[in-house]
Amino acid sequence: MEYFLQQLINGLTLGAIYGLIAIGYTMVYGIIGMINFAHGDIYMIGAFMAIIWFLVTGLLGITWVPLAILVMLVLSMIFTATYGWTIERFAYKPLRGSQRLAALISAIGMSIFLENYVQLLQGARVKPLQPMVQGGIAVMERADGFVVNLSYLQIIIMALTLALMLGFSQLISRTELGRRQRACEQDQTMAALLGVDVDRTISITFVIGAALAAVAGVMVTLYYGVIDFYIGFLAGLKAFTAAVLGGIGSITGAMVGGLLIGLIEAYWSAYFSVEYKDVAAFSILVLVLIFRPYGILGKPEIEKV
Amino acid sequence: MASDKTPLLEVEHLTMRFGGLVAVDDVSFVAADREITAIIGPNGAGKTTVFNCLTGFYKPTVGMLRMTRNGSEFLLERMEGHAIARVAGVARTFQNIRLFANMSVLENLLVAQHNKLQLASAFSLAGVFGFKGYRKAEREAIDQARYWLDRINLLARADFSAGNLPYGDQRRLEIARAMCTGPAMLCLDEPAAGLNPRESGDLNELLTFIRDEHKTGVLLIEHDMSVVMKISDHVVVLDYGRKISDGSPAEVRADPAVIRAYLGEEEDEDLPDEIAADLAGKQEAGTARPEGQG
Incomplete structure (x- = not known):
């Protein structure tokens, strides 16, 4: 029971991170129907930004941890968002209107480029970050001394994700920008005829997606304490799985899918084998694609003839 | 006829070629402000192509599309889709419904x-x-x-x-x-298609309301002659991409070139009867159905 609870906490934390990345996939897919395979690497950029800005806060002498984390978070989001915008502008926008496959291949190319770019600039070795937030709350204790621990960092990650999700769903359902995005999602030409700047709306979508991925990157850096240039590949694929599982194009679906993938991974590692946790996650992808290709919350797409 | 009114949209020598096909061939007309201008013509006459040029879907091969709004002029053929809507004030609907x-x-x-x-x-x-x-x-x-x-x-x-x-x-x-x-000009592509007589009566009312109360120019593609002849101030007739007539509904109705285009010179006899009847003045018939997509 205690062990189960601990895995629940771990799984939800991991799932929150996957969910944040998955939103980026699902939003971009919703609006331009493209799987942005470079999105995992955007998250990796976010993680490196976290280390860079951590060093800068150190240089500036900001030692109060909450402020340092806030500075890291905000600056990483801004800079990663700029990456997102630039990538869209150079790698995808010129291909808009051509075949879907062209943009997809461009995305894969962008992913390879980003990995190598970071490898060249930052080196191939693993980057460590000393733990900034330590301690936690002992939720429960078993007779043999096993303590169910909810660390402060896990609380931060879950609370931040929850806050971002709430703010974000407000943005989509209530604001003018959200309406604009939903309109572009359904009919770009009609939206343009109503005066909506479709290109800008798409750019903003990429910027928001990248900013959320940056949050995930910063959190992962704080959580695990080590990153390298290759973390984006696997995390990206898993977040993509989460997006497909939840129903690609659905924002809530992305979050639900992220949490499920996180939980599956945590429980699989705990009760079966850590080595095969990726197999578990990707088997889900296979099963979903076979039995419910539109995901948990997605709607079956009816092709109009 | 339209010379004494404020021009809203001036189309000059508009030509649109798709490879060897000339969809619109040297068409010029003026749509005046606060008027309903109808573009009519048999299927495939190039009416929708004119609309697509106006709203930035196509870049015209030749020609100028000058829109005058609040004293400033915009050349639509050089603008992007959303700017046409936003800055020049051209709004449009399609033959098929494209609501969100x-x-x-x-x-x-x-x-x-x-x-x-x-x-x-x-x-x-x-x-x-x-x-x-x-x-x-x-x-x-x-x-x-x-x-x-x-x-x-x-x-x-x-x-x-x-x-x-x-x-x-x-x-x-x-x-x-x-x-x-908040458009200066409203472009409607077959708004009466598929409407029953009562609904198209409502539509007439809505369009005249827009023209009179909102001081908006309306550019209309329509096959339903009961709509066209009743509410238009000015009719432009296209056939095979060329303008064959231009004037008030009465003038256009009497134009032999228009009658020839609709009735054809030989063969097809089944369809155009209805239209001929409408053209001849039975506007109130109300039974005229659109004959499909143009």
Whole structure:
């Protein structure tokens, strides 16, 4: 029971991170129907930004941890968002209107480029970050001394994700920008005829997606304490799985899918084998694609003839 | 005829070629402000192509499209789609219905007003937090939407999903949505297609209301002669991409070139009878159905 609870906490934390990345996939897919395979690497950029800005806060002498984390978070989001915008502008926008496959291949190319770019600039070795937030709350204790621990960092990650999700769903359902995005999602030409700047709306979508991925990157850096240039590949694929599982194009679906993938991974590692946790996650992808290709919350797409 | 009125849109020597096919061939006409200008012609005459050039879907091979709005001139052929709508004030509907089916009726009308809202919301940041200025702007946008919903009798269904409305209501909602962009010219591509006589009567009323009360020019592609002859101030007739007649409905109706284009010189006899009857003046028949897509 205690062990189960601990895995629940771990799984939800991991799932929150996957969910944040998955939103980026699902939003971009919703609006331009493209799987942005470079999105995992955007998250990796976010993680490196976290280390860079951590060093800068150190240089500036900001030692109060909450402020340092806030500075890291905000600056990483801004800079990663700029990456997102630039990538869209150079790698995808010129291909808009051509075949879907062209943009997809461009995305894969962008992913390879980003990995190598970071490898060249930052080196191939693993980057460590000393733990900034330590301690936690002992939720429960078993007779043999096993303590169910909810660390402060896990609380931060879950609370931040929850806050971002709430703010974000407000943005989509209530604001003018959200309406604009939903309109572009359904009919770009009609939206343009109503005066909506479709290109800008798409750019903003990429910027928001990248900013959320940056949050995930910063959190992962704080959580695990080590990153390298290759973390984006696997995390990206898993977040993509989460997006497909939840129903690609659905924002809530992305979050639900992220949490499920996180939980599956945590429980699989705990009760079966850590080595095969990726197999578990990707088997889900296979099963979903076979039995419910539109995901948990997605709607079956009816092709109009 | 139109020379004494303020020109709203001047089309000069518009030519659109697709490879070897000349869809529109050297067409010039003037649509005056606060008038309903109808573009008619048999199927494949190039009417929709003219619209597509006007709204930036096609870049014309040759020609100039000059739009005059509040004293400033815009060359539509050089502008991007959203700027045509936003800056030059051209709004358009399509032959098929293109509402945002998954959004509510109200939201459809709010999307059309997003320019105002965008500025007021400081690019949505204020919207998330519900600041005062944004709330005010949004209330104004909702009032505007409510005004049009009232006009088209859909106020009670504001929260319905647009895709679930009956066909005739969807047609009118599209026109209302186009009007919410605050256009100087409204381009309607076969708005009466598929409407029953009563619905097309409502449409006539809506269009004359738009012309008279909102001081908006209307450019209309229509096959339903009961609509065209009754409400247009000015009719342009196209055939095989060329303009064959231009004038008041009465003038056009009497033009031998128009009658020839509709009746044909040989063969096809089954379809055009109805249209010929309409052209000959039986406008009130009301039974004329659109003969399909142009």
